[in-house]
Amino acid sequence: MTAEEISAIVEKNGPAQGGLIAILQEIQARYGYLPEDALRVVAQETGRSLVDIYGVATFYRAFSLEPRGKHLISVCLGTACHVRGGPTIAEEVERQLGIRAGETTADREFTLETVNCLGACALGPVVVADGHYFARMKTSMVKEILDKVRIGLDRVEVDTDQRVFPVEVSCARCNHSLMDPRHVIDGHPPIRVTASFGNKHGWMMLSSLYGSYEVASEYEIPPDTIIHIFCPHCHAELIGSSKCGECGAPMVPMIVRGGGVVQICSRRGCKGHLLDLGGAASE
């Protein structure tokens, strides 16, 4: 964390008074909590007293002044979850982790919090672990979920997971296949395109497995860079009119063999994508 980074966040959200909550949200999102030094910079930049900022930071539940664990477990204690046994789930998580709600484990792996309502009331009791929702919780499920969280809930075994499957694509302009049979990524021929960013212009290969984010490229692409992608055959830029739902960058459309369109986000590191089959409306 540097003062410059914090200043940039303040700048971006508007130094005027109204931006304070958004500023704190962004700091919290980036560092996992609100470091004291950051709040000092915010006070300086916004012209508000540190006491004032401390007041706001402690009033709202979403902010934490303490560093939090790598994994966040939220147990819902909304009314519907409460009557369906949410408190016993919370107790079981507390027992398993050896901490109470609001605390972080000594190894900084887990932070446990209880939340007032996650709005999945029909499926209570509900637990959210690192953004993944678990419905109709039973105490017997807690241990297994925590074990999975330790490994990483996003981790996918591309070889064995039936949710991962190959998609063959072609250029949306010239309809030439973009598959590259001479190479292998994830055990399948990858999709080969030309990528351009800054003054770099070179090949890029993407795993053709839907659900894998493996990429190889001629030049190293820095995270968050928006790349322009071209067909290596007709050299037309692959670009549509729609924007990524995750980050707002332009989407890159490709034709799916057999019918349909797959669109991937042009921002390096963003996992935004859309797979439309069976003639879904084009935009």
Next chain:
Amino acid sequence: MRKFASVEELRDFRRRIISDGKTQEEKPTIVISADTGAQASGINDIIRLIKRYILERNLQEKVALRITGCHGFCEMNPYVLVEPGGHFYPKLKTEDVPRMVEAAVGGFVDEGLIYKEPREQKKYPCQDDIPFFKKQTRTILGENQRLDPIRILNYIEQGGYAAAEKVLSNPDPEWIIREIQKSGIRGRGGAGFPTGKKWELARASGNGRGQKYIICNADEGDPGAYMDRGVLEGNPHAIIEGMLIAGIAIGATEGIVYARSEYPLAIKHTLIALRQARDVGLLGKDILGTGIDFDIDIFRGAGAFVCGEETALIRSIEGFIGEPRQRPPYPIEKGLWGHPTCINNVETLANIHVIIDRGAEAYAKVGVPGNTGTKIFSLVGKIRNTGLVEVPLGTKISEVVYDIGGGSVGNAKIKAVQTGGPSGGCIPANMFDLPIEYESLAKVGSMMGSGGMIVVDENTCMVDFAKYFMSFLKDESCGKCFTCRKGTQRMHEILDDISKGKATLEDLDLLEELALVVKDTTMCGLGQTASNPVLSTLRYFRNEYERHIKDKRCDAFVCKELVGAPCQSACPLGTEAWRYVAHIARGEYDDAYTVIRDANPFPSVCARVCHHPCEERCRAGTSGGDPIAIRSLKRFITDRVDPSLYKPQRVVWTDGKPPKVAVVGSGPAGLTTAHYLSLQGYKVTVFEVEPEPGGMLYCAIPTYRLPHEVIRNEINALLDDNITLKCNIALGRDITVDGLFEDGYKAVLLALGAHKSKPLSLENEDADGVYPSIEFLKALNMRGEHLAQGRVGVIGGGNSAIDAARMALRQKDVNSVTILYRRTREEMPAFSEEIEAADQEGIKIETLVTPTKVIVKDGHLSGLECVRNELGDVDSSGRRRPVPVQGTERIIELDTLVVAIGEDSGIDAIGPARLSRIETTRWNTVKADRTTLLTNRPGVFAAGDVVTGPNTVVEAIAAGKRAAVMINRYIRNEEMVQPAEPCLPKVYIEPVKMDTEDASLAGRVETPRAPAEWRTRNFSEVEVSLSVDEATHEACRCLRCDLEFTKPKKVETETEAKAAVTGGK
């Protein structure tokens, strides 16, 4: 998509895509709900697999997909809908995907996967016919299933932005406001302020000029409510359209969506929709070339409930602590940054395009005058069909709970609904006829609120429920008003005391007074309504509060400090089930026996026939697994340990000659009293009308459940020098109450049982071949007579019906046995394991039939005329009333009919009691005080079935125990009270060290039973004892709820120390 330059361009575009859509060949579409709830249930995996299946089989041309928001039936997640046809496939598993896709492509219904109504076991091929959907009016929610929320094109194709188009083609704010006023719509956020009026005021504010704001309040903080999430996730463009129209109406150029940060998907979809609307020129500068500017920003809340209050919400956007301020001035006059600000709820804004599109008059036709339009509720809690439900205002609560919601989940009765979140209140089940309207709900002490409707049943403790809300409110009170800050905290403390059994009745008055003060002296809505959860539960469930305070009981088994170990407090005898289970795990069988026998003089009987309330409440079961097989473990011990090992403590009567007590009836109640009085040194005489003692145990319980041998041994072990047993003596015939007193008995206990079956009240009921069930069972049990022959029918659904049926099946001349019951199988009062056993033995169970006529030929039964029932309205028991369907009469041919529709003591037994001037009831029971068990005559007590009507064995034993205590006090001239105290585990028994993983994963041991084939040929006992291994395994599964109360403190501090670390906020 490009930007529309004019209203006409938008109109033409819509026209074109609609006609394009129509010309395209109709192909089946799989509609997939993928809201947060569906994602929590694994819909993302289902979607992946559907796509994979389509790709691998090249089905792109044969089927389309539509990913949508929530359709409402959340309980069924993950689900899909196949159009056309409306086939609804609930609770899909990944392995179901190929079948479902094939059915969609092939245009047929997959019978195995299609929705089945669980109660009627009826399949519904079309969604619109499913009761959950059929009774709704899904004006707003219906749109969710028709469109993909991240595609503006979809929204436009469905007629979206047509209302905006109408407004923009001739912008007339006055007209808009008039339409909204005419529609009668009121704020859906809860308070119900007329939206049209609010807009009119907002328009006029600031002399109609200057900067104004429209804010969409999507800070849906009420726990248990998620309508706004459903709408924002599923149809964000409808909100944008509503805000745009509102902006034009009041003259605002800026809008803000204030969304909860706990709703990431709603925020994402709103952001996408805002971007798309800007891209096509529906937001921004010079919208569609009309010169109108309007744009919308999103503001993410940071987790503070009070920010749902409008002035706090504004402070929050301004970057301050979200404290409300005094109104007036209202935000309409002085709002965000001091400018006029109009704040509307998500659902209100979602209705705007409907009003403009369809016209105010058409809109006002839905609902009732003063409460027009539809309202979405989140129907959650202890109800079968949880989900989002949209009904016209004015709909009755009962229609929502029972018709749409499908009633209760298990056997527990629905007790109340809670509406309005922490600001609302509870409405008890007997008021479910109430129409859902703003005023009617307020009148009964609740409120509409944003639409949370939480159903609670008997397993919900109302004290705990009120405490839950108060805990929430004390945390969420912003602290500005002293009475709210301190008042909610104090109310929480008092409620906490009550839940722990530490409060007095005076505390209840204090609680009520405090609640009224908080209501009257706080500034914002949070404080003013904070008392509602307390006041409404006190109003309708005061008895539960009093139970906690006076009897130290939490009947819902929620309040830990009163419940202790649920198995123990569920047992009418307070048997420390956890303790003997722990002894079994350690192999200490003699200790286990002592624990059982200390509480219960009939251990071997209860090990066979107890209805085991301990197991119903066992936390291993209520937390989602299988309860410990406690009764089987008891059987294991009683089969293994010699009863003579047990030496009870005896008191020798020192004060002269021991007094004499007479007990009439030698059933479990009578003998229990005799036993405990004998231990106190009394001389007890037990009179029994039958030749053998045992009462109902002997006469009415089938030998295959309870062999006579077991009863005899148990009774012999109880009889001692202080007890004299006299059989073949009848009250009224051989002895009288007056006579007993004359003979020097100091007290008399009437424990006569309930030996008379209730009649059907049909003609020819006394014909040959028709038997009341008790008579039928007695004939076999006492005299070995086989009354059943040929085709046997048994009327009833309780345990005695099952007993009679299974006993009939074992008789030699019987061909078939059929049970006839008027309600559904789920509602049969008999124990499920008994019903299951009857099934296994080949007994047929016909439900939803009512007998109408007994058919007689030559004086002997020949058949029974029955009529089919269908399920009607919900009756006072919370069950649907069986309503006979005219014209469905049919005759069932029968040779024997057993009537088992309930028992009472019968006039033969009750008559002599009456003659002795003892008060009885119209249900043919003896009237006795609940606490003292005294009848209206001094010295005469009554206990067991003769007081309660037919009841369980363990209840009778409990009554017998109480009678012994009371008779002792009566004779010693002591006060007739038993001070209540929570029955908590007191003894620490070290748990067996073992691999916890194995135990928690293992399932319940199956109680061994003789094979059904063999069973039906004789009257021998069906259940068999567990083996040592089985018993040890089962005992080790126990979660040891007792340890929380008994574990030595030292051990606890060690684990505390091991636990970490950083304090949170």
